[in-house]
Amino acid sequence: MALRHYTLDFKLSTAVDSATTVPHLLSIFHEQEMTETVHETNGHGYLGTFVGKNGRLAILRVHSHGLVTVDLQCYEEDNIAQLDNLLNALETKLKMILNGNITRIKRLPALVRGAEVDRYWPTTDDRLLEYDMDQLVYEEDSPYQNIKILHSQQYGNVLILDDDINLAESDLTYTQAIMGNGRESYAGKEVLILGGGDGGILFEMVKQKPKMITMLDIDQKVIDACKKYMRRTCGNILDSLEGDCYQILVEDCVPVLRKYVQEGKTFDYVINDLTAIPISTEPEEDSTWEFLRLILDLSIKVLHPSGKYFTQGNAQTMTEALRLYEEQLKKLSCPVGFSKEVVCVPSYLEQWVFYSVWKK
Numbered sequence: 001m002a003l004r005h006y007t008l009d010f011k012l013s014t015a016v017d018s019a020t021t022v023p024h025l026l027s028i029f030h031e032q033e034m035t036e037t038v039h040e041t042n043g044h045g046y047l048g049t050f051v052g053k054n055g056r057l058a059i060l061r062v063h064s065h066g067l068v069t070v071d072l073q074c075y076e077e078d079n080i081a082q083l084d085n086l087l088n089a090l091e092t093k094l095k096m097i098l099n100g101n102i103t104r105i106k107r108l109p110a111l112v113r114g115a116e117v118d119r120y121w122p123t124t125d126d127r128l129l130e131y132d133m134d135q136l137v138y139e140e141d142s143p144y145q146n147i148k149i150l151h152s153q154q155y156g157n158v159l160i161l162d163d164d165i166n167l168a169e170s171d172l173t174y175t176q177a178i179m180g181n182g183r184e185s186y187a188g189k190e191v192l193i194l195g196g197g198d199g200g201i202l203f204e205m206v207k208q209k210p211k212m213i214t215m216l217d218i219d220q221k222v223i224d225a226c227k228k229y230m231r232r233t234c235g236n237i238l239d240s241l242e243g244d245c246y247q248i249l250v251e252d253c254v255p256v257l258r259k260y261v262q263e264g265k266t267f268d269y270v271i272n273d274l275t276a277i278p279i280s281t282e283p284e285e286d287s288t289w290e291f292l293r294l295i296l297d298l299s300i301k302v303l304h305p306s307g308k309y310f311t312q313g314n315a316q317t318m319t320e321a322l323r324l325y326e327e328q329l330k331k332l333s334c335p336v337g338f339s340k341e342v343v344c345v346p347s348y349l350e351q352w353v354f355y356s357v358w359k360k
Helices: 023-031 080-097 172-178 200-206 220-229 253-263 287-301 319-330
Strands: 003-012 034-039 046-052 057-063 067-075 102-113 120-122 128-130 133-141 146-152 156-161 164-168 190-195 212-216 246-249 267-273 303-315 336-345 350-359
Touching: 003 080, 023 034, 023 057, 023 080, 067 080, 080 102, 133 220, 146 220, 156 220, 172 200, 172 303, 172 336, 172 350, 190 200, 190 253, 190 287, 200 212, 200 246, 212 253, 253 287, 267 287, 287 303, 287 319, 303 319, 319 336, 319 350
Parallel strands: 190 212, 190 267, 212 246, 267 303
Antiparallel strands: 003 067, 003 102, 034 046, 046 057, 057 067, 120 128, 133 146, 146 156, 156 164, 303 350, 336 350
């Protein structure tokens, strides 16, 4: 069972008297067999709720500062034509009553709450986006995270980890950006991928015939889910943990990186696909920042002197988090240079920043 929530707003140039406005609207609710209850607002306009026998709930608010709002809630299977008629009647009547006083009318599509498939996801800066998700393809909890794959008509299957959209089958631009957007040649090179359990980077990288790719991802369940349900992203590359020029190690990358440092092993490229830059503005107190600094430090230590380190950043709107990350780059034991570029990742619906880092 799901609930539809409709809204209708009238922004006014001046406040209106609810005593002269509300009575003209009551007949519309009565025609829908809805019972009115008036609530005390302590002088802040009118607030009435209207409840119908079929479970419909309408909230009419005439705000004292020049705003009239209507909220209508009903069950998803309710008669949509009747609901449209109710909202149309209210809009028409209010236009007539408030004639000359209206500066803006806003009527939004229904917000569907409690649906089996969640299609509302926030941007990094907490703006709400509605996707066309129509099917839960897969869900399982691993020892490390909740894993979901939802189907979108526009973006294909979408990998969601701990309720954070990671990658959709449409998002080749993400993979290309974190690999340097065609500016690098990986032929004959040693490459280390941190994370990347969706297989997208590995699948694209193998095409360039590197000497060897080592991919470190801690979560076998992510690999298994993507192998089955994200084939447009990973092709058949995850069908085997080893190939002619790659190996997938299902391990925590930190001890492996430390081992590589001790052995003096280096890579021409390190690609960090573990997590986005944290949006916390307290990097000295945030454990995610500590993890990021550790991975960054170890990665630079295993990077060949002429090598490059690639990573995603965060949304372009997260200017403070990106600034803090760039400060961390300046604090590394080995001096580095960096560049960044902004890329539109289709399923993110926001501009995303990617970094390239190299030793000076």
